Amino acid sequence: MNKIEQDATDQNAVLFDLSDRGLLLGDGVFDTSLVIDGQMVQRERHLARLLSDAKAIGLDVKPDRLEHFISEALPPLANGAFRITITRGPAPRGLDLSARARPTLLGKVSPLNPDIQQAPTTLKTSAIRRNSTSPTSRHKTLAYIDNILARRGAVESGFDDALFLNETGKVCCATSGNLFFAIGDKLVTPPVLDGVLPGTVRAWLFEHAAQIGMGLVEASLTLEEAKAADFVLMTNALRLFSPVTKIDDATFPGQLRSAFKLASKMMLESG
Amino acid sequence: MNKIEQDATDQNAVLFDLSDRGLLLGDGVFDTSLVIDGQMVQRERHLARLLSDAKAIGLDVKPDRLEHFISEALPPLANGAFRITITRGPAPRGLDLSARARPTLLGKVSPLNPDIQQAPTTLKTSAIRRNSTSPTSRHKTLAYIDNILARRGAVESGFDDALFLNETGKVCCATSGNLFFAIGDKLVTPPVLDGVLPGTVRAWLFEHAAQIGMGLVEASLTLEEAKAADFVLMTNALRLFSPVTKIDDATFPGQLRSAFKLASKMMLESG
Numbered sequence: 001m002n003k004i005e006q007d008a009t010d011q012n013a014v015l016f017d018l019s020d021r022g023l024l025l026g027d028g029v030f031d032t033s034l035v036i037d038g039q040m041v042q043r044e045r046h047l048a049r050l051l052s053d054a055k056a057i058g059l060d061v062k063p064d065r066l067e068h069f070i071s072e073a074l075p076p077l078a079n080g081a082f083r084i085t086i087t088r089g090p091a092p093r094g095l096d097l098s099a100r101a102r103p104t105l106l107g108k109v110s111p112l113n114p115d116i117q118q119a120p121t122t123l124k125t126s127a128i129r130r131n132s133t134s135p136t137s138r139h140k141t142l143a144y145i146d147n148i149l150a151r152r153g154a155v156e157s158g159f160d161d162a163l164f165l166n167e168t169g170k171v172c173c174a175t176s177g178n179l180f181f182a183i184g185d186k187l188v189t190p191p192v193l194d195g196v197l198p199g200t201v202r203a204w205l206f207e208h209a210a211q212i213g214m215g216l217v218e219a220s221l222t223l224e225e226a227k228a229a230d231f232v233l234m235t236n237a238l239r240l241f242s243p244v245t246k247i248d249d250a251t252f253p254g255q256l257r258s259a260f261k262l263a264s265k266m267m268l269e270s271g
Numbered sequence: 272m273n274k275i276e277q278d279a280t281d282q283n284a285v286l287f288d289l290s291d292r293g294l295l296l297g298d299g300v301f302d303t304s305l306v307i308d309g310q311m312v313q314r315e316r317h318l319a320r321l322l323s324d325a326k327a328i329g330l331d332v333k334p335d336r337l338e339h340f341i342s343e344a345l346p347p348l349a350n351g352a353f354r355i356t357i358t359r360g361p362a363p364r365g366l367d368l369s370a371r372a373r374p375t376l377l378g379k380v381s382p383l384n385p386d387i388q389q390a391p392t393t394l395k396t397s398a399i400r401r402n403s404t405s406p407t408s409r410h411k412t413l414a415y416i417d418n419i420l421a422r423r424g425a426v427e428s429g430f431d432d433a434l435f436l437n438e439t440g441k442v443c444c445a446t447s448g449n450l451f452f453a454i455g456d457k458l459v460t461p462p463v464l465d466g467v468l469p470g471t472v473r474a475w476l477f478e479h480a481a482q483i484g485m486g487l488v489e490a491s492l493t494l495e496e497a498k499a500a501d502f503v504l505m506t507n508a509l510r511l512f513s514p515v516t517k518i519d520d521a522t523f524p525g526q527l528r529s530a531f532k533l534a535s536k537m538m539l540e541s542g
Contacts, residue, residue, distance in 0.1 A: 001379060004376070006288055007360060008286060008288035012361060015287075016285065017279035018285060019283045024413070025416070026415055027416060069276055090278060102278045142294075142296065143297050143413075143414035144296040146405050146414070147366055148328075167400075167404070175366055
């Protein structure tokens with residue numbers, strides 16, 4: 001027996017089982033990719049991570065089912081942001097997993113403002129820490145309320161986004177982007193185990209670092225070490241490569257380094 | 272443009288706007304209360320906490336709207352578990368709050384097995400820690416994936432539920448219950464700031480401790496201190512007062528102390 005009061009728009013309203021654990025318990029994972037002319041950029045990387053995230057929380061989704069779903073959800077000439085959500089599906093009340101529902105799949109393409117690509121961004125360190133002991137810190141689950149609240153706090157202070165440290169004070173990421181710090185002749189990014197999502201652009205950079213003349217390493221960083229960098233980069237599947245021009249009171253160059261312009265071109269061309 | 276694959280049951284399926292941030296980002300809060308003959312036990316406490324949780328994440332829901340919703344969602348003679356969910360509502364893609372949607376309200380009564388009340392329970396310490404820096408540690412948001420995974424881990428090890436420590440090693444709670452430890456002549460429970468939900472039964476106990484002859488105090492506890500207790504109690508709005516008979520390798524009496532039997536009677540009678 002369900003009662004709902006929602007200001008629904010006709011466009012998005014469909015028949016939905018309200019006992020879905022994705023809605024009630026944030027019990028699910030998702031992925032957002034850039035779509036150009038109906039093609040997901042870095043498609044294999046996105047799907048591999050989504051399936052790995054699903055598995056990490058015990059959701060059994062066959063690659064074939066996901067591929068077939070995408071072929072129906074993604075229009076041939078779509079452009080924008082394509083989000084796929086996998087939830088545990090409808091189930092009786094409670095946290096237990098005894099009743100094994102079939103996972104629910106959701107897919108949607110949203111329009112994207114191309115101006116966000118490579119746009120500079122500013123970060124304010126959040127009082128909310130990443131929890132490196134939680135699988136949510138390295139898998140893209142629906143538990144996004146910390147990100148929402150941290151982002152809101154940063155915006156209210158006049159910044160674009162928040163920077164997360166983890167519970168031991170190590171630098172992690174922004175609310176929806178990986179961070180890279182040019183220190184000496186290296187580009188340094190925090191390891192996933194510090195509480196960082198393994199982003200698809202991050203993975204691309206590790207594969208192509210040598211090709212674009214970049215010495216890329218994973219290393220834990222304190223906030224002080226991060227603020228002493230010569231250049232700071234944020235990566236995100238939709239925004240691609242953005243220079244970070246400010247972290248709290250520390251400022252950095254706003255001009256994207258040519259290596260990352262090249263990287264962006266290579267990544268989009270390789271599909 | 273939405274695509275969905277969900278094994279919906281007729282009973283629970285309604286028209287729903289899939290852009291609701293509760294579904295996509297866990298952007299919401301909820302409350303579950305015990306309902307007897309159409310009455311929410313500890314109604315005012317539940318509603319006050321729910322509204323406070325909503326406010327904490329920036330959801331503006333008027334008490335009048337909530338009261339009116341409940342009057343329509345809760346059948347006059349209902350018995351069981353009544354869950355109210357408040358989400359941020361449908362919104363465009365992204366984490367920002369610029370488009371202020373009207374919050375969505377969901378309400379549902381589920382049947383409840385009365386055997387769970389006062390039933391003994393066993394706890395295994397989880398490797399996943401509570402994050403006391405996160406508002407989700409003290410507000411009942413939809414970010415429940417840590418609880419789900421911790422519970423699953425405990426059950427797979429032959430325990431009923433998980434015990435959470437916070438990021439500094441202080442004892443917090445079970446996945447859906449507050450904990451109380453009889454130490455010397457006091458009953459000790461962790462403070463909310465250690466990363467604990469302020470449960471309704473917990474609040475009731477603080478108000479009535481003297482009446483039931485109980486010296487109740489808030490204090491941070493290490494796992495070792497907790498395991499040295501003479502008696503351990505778990506409270507939950509549906510299960511009420513449960514003796515904890517085991518934490519990892521430490522065992523405790525399974526007989527509920529008479530003070531808590533009295534407390535249960537008083538609480539149910541006061542409505």
